[in-house]
Amino acid sequence: MGRSSYPAKSTTKGGDEPRVGRAVWQDESMDTETLDCLKIGPDDATHVFLWLHGLGDSGHGHADVVRMLEFPDGIRAQFVLPHAPRRSVSVNNGAIMPAWYDIRSIGGGQHDIGGIRDAADRVSLFIDRELDRGVPAERIFLCGFSQGGCVALHIALRYPERLGCAVGLSTYMADVASLDAEAAPENADLPVFLGHGLRDPMVPISAMSHAKDKLESLGHEVTCATYPMEHAICPEEVADLGLWLRPRL
Numbered sequence: 674m675g676r677s678s679y680p681a682k683s684t685t686k687g688g689d690e691p692r693v694g695r696a697v698w699q700d701e702s703m704d705t706e707t708l709d710c711l712k713i714g715p716d717d718a719t720h721v722f723l724w725l726h727g728l729g730d731s732g733h734g735h736a737d738v739v740r741m742l743e744f745p746d747g748i749r750a751q752f753v754l755p756h757a758p759r760r761s762v763s764v765n766n767g768a769i770m771p772a773w774y775d776i777r778s779i780g781g782g783q784h785d786i787g788g789i790r791d792a793a794d795r796v797s798l799f800i801d802r803e804l805d806r807g808v809p810a811e812r813i814f815l816c817g818f819s820q821g822g823c824v825a826l827h828i829a830l831r832y833p834e835r836l837g838c839a840v841g842l843s844t845y846m847a848d849v850a851s852l853d854a855e856a857a858p859e860n861a862d863l864p865v866f867l868g869h870g871l872r873d874p875m876v877p878i879s880a881m882s883h884a885k886d887k888l889e890s891l892g893h894e895v896t897c898a899t900y901p902m903e904h905a906i907c908p909e910e911v912a913d914l915g916l917w918l919r920p921r922l
Contacts, residue, residue, distance in 0.1 A: 708758065708795055713739060714751030720744075720812045720837070720922055721803050722752045725796065725821025727843075729770045731756045735818065741911045748922055753799055757792070757820075773820045779875070784847040793828045800832065814918070816840035818906060819876060823847055826865070826884070830891070835859045838921050840914065842868045843904055845880035849887055856891060864894045866917050868910045870902035 711732035726735050732754025739752040757771040764776040774788025803813055814837040817825030822844025829839035830852060844867075865888055869881040881897060888895045896917055900907050 708755045708799075710753050710755040710799070711736065712751060712753055715749050716751070717749060718751035718808070719747070719749045720751070720814065721808050722750060722814045722816055723796070723799055723803075723825070724752050724754045725773065725815075725817035725825050726754065726757065726771075727817075727819030727821055728762065728772050728776060731771055735906075738906055738911060741908065742915045742918070744915070744922065745919060753803075755796060755799060773824050776820070786848050789824060789827055789847055792824045793831075796824060797828055797832065800828075800836075804834070810834040811837050812922075814838050814840070816842070817844065818842045819844055819904065829863060829865075830860060831855050831857050833857050833859060836863060838864045838866065838918070840866045840868075841884065842906055842910065843870060843873055843876055844884070845876055846884040846887060852887070852891065862892050862894065864921055865896070866914060867895060867897045868906075868914065869897075869899050870905060870907075871899050872902060873904045875904040 713736060722739065724732070724735055724739055726732055733756075735754055739754070742750070744750055757773045759769050760772050760775065761767045761769055762772050762776055764778060773792040775785040777783040777785060800810075800813055800815075804810060815825040815829045817823070817840070819842070822841035823846065826839055826841050826844065826846055827848060829836055867881050867884060869876070869878050871878060878899065881899075885895050885897050898910065898913050900910050
């Protein structure tokens with residue numbers, strides 16, 4: 674659909690948070706074709722970060738995380754944190770919860786490729802909207818945790834305009850087999866940051882290694898970092914990410 678078409682086939686109070694510096698906390702309702710989101714930061718931002726949460730969470734769950742990121746003077750960053758739709762999740766006995774796509778088994782052996790593609794299409798509309806607002810594509814950054822990281826990587830490697838970078842935290846890659854045919858040449862050497870917990874019981878550390886190998890085989894510059902944690906994001910990881918982002922802004 675438009676620019677979003679691919680080549681052929683920790684918690685916070687959220688919306689009632691106060692203004693912090695120039696950051697504006699705002700829940701924004703989108704039309705039914707897209708998703709609701711939390712926006713943090715000025716509307717005249719020079720750089721936009723699209724940040725996707727994990728299973729059972731919402732954009733509010735990562736508000737404190739993005740607030741920890743520090744940028745050089747002159748960088749006005751806005752974070753757009755979409756909320757995943759509620760859906761049945763097989764691995765949780767069919768319970769209804771926020772999810773970008775279905776999880777069929779622990780370890781991710783059976784990926785819901787159709788669900789991932791649907792989520793990617795819907796999230797890509799946020800990129801299209803930023804482009805329509807005049808934000809250059811190379812100043813749009815795709816980031817995500819766990820499920821959200823999987824969707825972020827899926828989009829970043831296939832999006833038909835050059836983006837800023839991709840960030841995957843405690844995540845994995847799915848639909849890898851289609852990348853040889855679908856990878857967008859505009860993002861062929863997109864820099865990627867991968868962070869992971871050494872004691873992650875949900876997404877094994879080997880998932881990061883597999884993602885790194887695939888990404889490097891496609892020509893990407895990949896930076897990997899590990900931390901003594903489980904399935905989470907820690908302050909040290911956020912600090913490392915901030916340092917990694919600086920020369921890429």
